[in-house]
Amino acid sequence: MLQDLLRTRDWLLADGATGTTLFAMGLTSGEAPELWNHAHPDRIRRLHQDFVSAGADIILTNSFGGTSRRLFLHNAQDRVIELNRLAAQHARAVADAADHPVVVAGSVGPTGDLFAPLGALTEAEAVDIFAEQIEGLKAGGADLIWIETMSAVEEMRAAATAAARCGMDYVVTASFDTAGRTMMGITPEAMADATTSFTQAPHGIGCNCGVGASDLLVSVLGITAAKPDAIVIAKANCGIPQVRGGSIDYSGTPELMADYARLACDSGARIIGGCCGTTSDHLLAMRRALETHRRGDRPDTETLIARLGALASPPPREGATRRATRRSGA
DSSP, rough: OOOHHHHOOHHHHBBSSHHHHHHTTTTOTTOOGGGHHOOHHHHHHHHHHEEEEETTTTTESSOOOOOOOHHHTTOGGHHHHHHHOOOOHHHHHHHSSSOOOOEEEEEEEEOOOOBBBTTBBBBHHHHHHHHHHHHHHTTTTOSSEEEEEEEEHHHHHHHHHHHHHTTTOOOEEOOOOOOTTTTTTHHHHHHHHHHTTTTOOSSSSEEEEOOOHHHHHHHHHHHHHHHHSSEEEEEHHHHHHHTTTEEEEOOOOOOHHHHHHHHHHHHHHEEEEOTTTTHHHHHHHHHHHHHHHOOOOOOOOOHHHHHHHHOOOOOHHHHHTTTEEEEEEE
């Protein structure tokens, strides 16, 4: 379904934030969002419906931490199939009732463990762990698997191998939140190159989360330069996270996220959405911006900074010790 839509559209709009939206609905710190697939199905479906009503073409299931390794922290490691199946079923129900085609993407996040030799988890073990989760998402009706917020090539490859084992198409995105690299030191260009060696090729590659919108689009520029023919994904946080008392707020306005969407398109992304802090209001502004936008010249880093604010975690060539200064609303 994703490929069919991409053949007829220049861009697709992915949804916004799951976690921060659920916190606004009452999720508490330390509570597993995946448990809400059973405890609060009405809230999960409302989450998806709000994004679909704002114009999302792709919605991600509430299953980011749905592996046994993550659910173990909540004594729910024996509920992997159940919770992931429910996650996909909730998204599927909303997608099937929509007035436009909507892709259900099964969200698969990292295990939280380090891979050997830095940690105890082997790649073969990780494949089994991811395959269990993906079987649940498949049973619930997911159209494809959305491997996201990755930082190590070994973990991306393990999740991709698991998707292939389960007979599912997939996309993969990484978080380049450490001076233009992932936490494990992978550059956008290296990530793009690495995916070409996976047993089954991804249907899309890109970036999500990280620090700010301008940082993420610098990473998009790296990927699109390395793989100009790839379907590239941009799913940026809504501005910069800011701690206010006991909560974390995101500084991005709908206007900033609309400009981010235009710049993502100009940077070569074909699937554009929002990550942490992105509400349905932000997403609606992004949809309207993309519908009236004609792809422009490829921006450079200076253009991104001028329009979206300074890089929060600049790569060394931008000055590794420079402190980011942000304009109002960025």
